Amino acid sequence: MQNHSGHDQTNHSGHGGAQPGGLSVSENGYTLELDSTIVTAGVQPVSFRVIGPDGQAVTEFTPEHEKELHFIAVRRDTAGFQHVHPVRDEKGTWSVELALEPGDWRIFADVHPAGHDGTVTLGADLAVAGPYDPRPLPEATGTAQIGEYTVALDGELVxxxxxxxxxxxxxxxxxxxxxxxxxxxxxxLVALRVGDLGYLHVHPEGEPGDGTTAPGPEIAFVATAPSAGTYRLYLDFQHQDVVRTAEFTVRTTSTTRQSDAASQVAAEHRGHQHHHHGGHAHH
Incomplete structure (x- = not known):
């Protein structure tokens, strides 16, 4: 997911930084094993293991962002995002509760197994029984409202x-x-590609206390879109001891397309000047 603090940021999930993770249940010899892949709706316990190359549950992890494992759940229509932190027993079984509405869900486990050269993001499907009412993708507005809080997004995915x-x-x-x-x-910040929920590797700029970042109002990240398309961004932030999540829909922009558009505008402007007296100005 986000790998900094001196770790090599090109090693995420065994790919270059632009490649999405979480598209596979098994990667680099590690496999995400859910105890149940079908559950009923409501607040439900979910348990799972990360199976290592030796076929055994992994019990030693290198913490990333203060946690041994980051667990993300989101419905396939991008609703219901939850970023939670399960508890692991000594045998390597993790358990946590999720609030699940009916539908098809994608589960992500973001881990750095001890001895492995970086983080691995594994993904698995979870089916929640019941009548499914998929929600349309929210519009790309650039702002998110969470109660009294407003979060504005500046920047582009290219x-x-x-x-x-x-x-x-x-x-x-x-x-x-x-x-x-x-x-x-x-x-x-978690970013997912709409269509397959490919999981982007995003890292924050600076750390609290390092003199390079302030406690708001701005929070900066660096992200690379692996392809053109639409993405969903989920920002978790904590204020007055409560963690809130701001959600955004973002469509990639192309530097080539921007420059082409600028050239087209300039050409139209020149055409307007040249042809104005000829009676066929361009509009």
């Missing part, structure tokens, strides 16, 4: 290019300048 994304948090139209650290940063 295929194959690392770009800075800045999220600005305000409460009742006033900048929030006392965000609390959450998972070794002032915010935690």
């Amino acid at each position: 295929p194959g290019e690392a770009r800075k994304l800045t999220l600005t948090v305000s409460r009742n139209d006033r900048p929030v300048t006392d965000l609390q650290p959450y998972l070794a940063a002032y915010g935690h």
Whole structure:
């Protein structure tokens, strides 16, 4: 997911940083094994293991962002996002409760097994029984409202290019300048590709206390879109001891398309000047 603090950021899931993770239940010899792949709706216990190359449940992990494992659940229509932190027993079985509405869900386990050269993001399907009412994809507005809080997104996702994304948090139209650290940063950002829920590797700029970042209102990240398309962004931030999640729909932009558009505008402007007296100006 997010790998910094001196770790090599090109080693995520065994790919280059632009490649999405979580598309496979098994990768680099590690497999996500859910105890049950069909559950009923409601608040449900979910248990699972990460099976290692030796066929045994992994019991030793290198913590990333203060946790041995980050567990993400989201319905296939991108609704119901939850970022939770399960508890592991000594045998390597993790357990946690999820609030699940009917539908097809995708489960992600983001881990750094001890001895492995980086993080691995594994994904598995979870079916929740009941009548499924899929929600349409929210519009790309650039702002998210969570109760009294507004989060504004500035920046673009460009295929194959690392770009800075800045999220600005305000409460009742006033900048929030006392965000609390959450998972070794002032915010935690998950990005998923719409269509297959490919999991992007996003990392924050700076860490609390390192002198390079402030507790709001801005939280900065660097993200690379693996392809053109539409993405869903989920920002977890903590204020006054409560973690909230802001959600965004983002469509990639192309630097080539932008420059082409600028050239087209310039050409039309020149055409307008040249042809104005000829009576066929371009509109």
